Amino acid sequence: MQFDYLLRKVFFAVITLIVVIVFNFFLFRILPGDPVKLLFRNPRLTREAQELIRVQFGLDKPVWLNIERLSAGDIPGALDSQFTAYIHNLLQGKLGISFTNRQDVGEVLSERVWRTVLLVFSGELLAIVMGVVVGLVAAWKRGTAIDSAALFIGLLTWALPTFFLGIILLILARGILPTGGMVTPGLAEEGTLEYWIDVGRHLILPSLTLAVVSASGYMLIMRSSVVEVLSEAYILTAKAKGLSNARILFSHALKNAMLPMITIIALTLGYVVGGAIQVETVFSWPGIGRLIYDSVAKQDYPVLQGAFLLLAVSVILANLTADILYSVFDPRVKVT
Amino acid sequence: MRSKSKKFVVAMLIFAMLGLGIVVNAQDATTTLRIGTTYMIDTLGPGSGYYGYDIRGLFYETLVEAADNNNVEPGLAESWTVSDDGLTWTFKIREGVTFSDGTPLTAADAAWSINWIIENQVVSMVSYLAFVESAEAPDATTLIMNLSEPVSNMISSKLLYVYILPPHIWEGKTAEEIAEFNEPESTIGAGPYHLVEHQPDEYMILEANDNYWRGQPPVDQIIYQQYSTEDALVQALAAGEIDLAKVLPTSGVQTLEQTENVQVIKTTGLNFLQLSMNVSEDGTQPASMRDPQVRLAIDHAIDREQIVTVGYFGLAEPAEILFPPAMAQWRNTDIQIVPFDIAEANRILDEAGYADTDGDGIREDADGNPLEYRLAGPDSDAYYPRILEIISDGLSQIGISALPYTQSTESLTVLQVDYDYDMILWDWGIDADPHFLTSVFTCAEMADGGWNDTGYCNPEYDALFQTQATATSDEQRRDALWKIQQMIFDDRPWIILVYPQAISGYRSDRFTFDPNLPNALLKWGLFTGFSIVQ
16 A cells, blocks of 8 residues: 555656656757857857857757658658757757857766755755754744744745845945855865865855755744644643643654654755755855756756756656655555 | 874864865976866867867967957968968978977978868868968978959958968878867967866866077966856965956956956957847748837837847947957947937837827837847846836837747747847857858858858848958958948947946966956967066
């Protein structure tokens, strides 16, 4: 039974992935504009040179099917398109070459992914800890001034635009913490203690920004979840048994209230790879989010396709993990 | 006791983290120039790279060198002569020059580079060698180039972008391999700096080439650091994290001028703000847009002073002429500009027969079609909507309805290519040499992938363009270019609005730069008017 559930979930994950792969390709080609033209809106590029670049990147081929050749009965010729090249390369594990800097997309992504994970993971971890603690306290003290204050501050930071908070922090910390980037160039050899301390200094502002704007989400969910649990009959029973407040809160309430949190946390971790576009842009953090931002403007299809695939895979995996964890933590979720 | 010592350790760690940066920055004796930018370079290799001219100029040498504005200085070529028919160029190549890896550079390498670019159709450089048939080196210091047609801007423009490369790095590579070759060795040239480390989109570290022919480069190390936004660049300069930013936003000028030890440089440069008017025969614009009198009236109704004040915080000059003052050598100073004059604009439209027949405040043409236009601009900066608003206000006072809106640069480009617009606001950055700018209005550029954004096509203009392209004397070329400017001014496919100032800034507690820096390559700036503050 458990195995069936698992199998079905994996099956749906695979189907989703295939849909994403196809969708991913067409999504960027629906956008108006010619990537070569936009990339090289450069006075020093002649029409002949533009044509050369088009051929080099295979952009002279039809997007998905060569209709002319198909009507002539030339099936293999008709299939010689950008789409088949994309699928062919993908099956070989190749994500293509960036239009703008001619780097291998797989390499670009793997270089950047850990930086984004570092940033978003540390930011979200801080947010989760703050959210859970404040949410728990607010629920326990519900209706009091502490609860109101927590709600007020939570809603305020929830409504605060990320880039706004980021720029304010950046100006406030000017001269104390670095204004951008991940390292001070030329300061230290990669991997040394000095290097990591430098990375740490660069990490403080962006992860703090991220934590402040996302903590309230966790806090609000945690609070309502605990409030709900606290009104259950078994809490009353526990109180009647004379258990201490701490015991009731931690062994009885928290355990059950954590269920919705597990879903939220697992889903968030799926987005960790996608990065935080706004935070990465404000603080010039060289991660996936900024890569996506830059590549959209330049219509760098191969990079966008690669980044979106990475994002989709991580979200699908996180969903799958959430489903599995749920079936472990909550015995009610098994067969449906 | 134990917990106390733990707290102490944590406090020390935090202290160390905050303090370390300062300690380390002060330690070394090598001089470093840290440059902040929002865009460094696209690819390392010159075979496929376009952007990052400042950086490429530090890696590679060219036969002639761009100085400030229109000036060109001898580079690898000490001197040159051209035959009377303009078809044979002879250059005397400097002796004792070496590439940054130590191999000597001779005229044979220069001839090889030129032939190699032509043979392999190296996309980033081949277009500058149009009409060059071949190059040869009869001896170690003589380079001869043979042309099929005279080229008027060979020195002032074309050769500024043809890098002389080391054959031993590039020989034997196919066209595709040339385009894909982006290893650090691809940056080996005879320039003043060579690449040490490159983190794409993050930073580049360059070190001085001790054998550079002009002498020891003025700083030992140059670090480029890339920031995502111009706001961050302003903050980084104010904080002293960088020493120089060559391109800064006008919105940051006030902050920086109030910051101690920051010097802001403002100059009128090679750029302008312009309104493209759709005059194409097969565009989607109302027919009245093709009437030169309507475009003249629009010109009269634009309040340029207000655009300068509101759009640029005063950091711009009202403009009318296609060539900005920085192109003084070619600029037509005889053109009689049209003043901001609503009454005159109304009079012109009345006379041309555009009357408001239905009393709705908007004029109609003879067929009863209202003078209603789409007025578009890019959404990439906050000042565009403000400027569009000013233009729209002016037009509403002369019975023209123009609804302003902004769109992404990409979408606007698409509309423009199909001549599916009425008026679009654009910023232009141009070359000091007028060849490219004037080519934009030729009929040939209307072809797919061309640059003609208005559909302006005039055989008389094309003839003038041809004359300036193949002129064998400056006087002949200037004559054609003056007529070109007058023609564009009279026909108004573009209405030039303002010349915005180019803004740079540097840390005056660390370095001094020549005030012409914003309009010149960094290489020129390092060897002219640059010094280190002790």
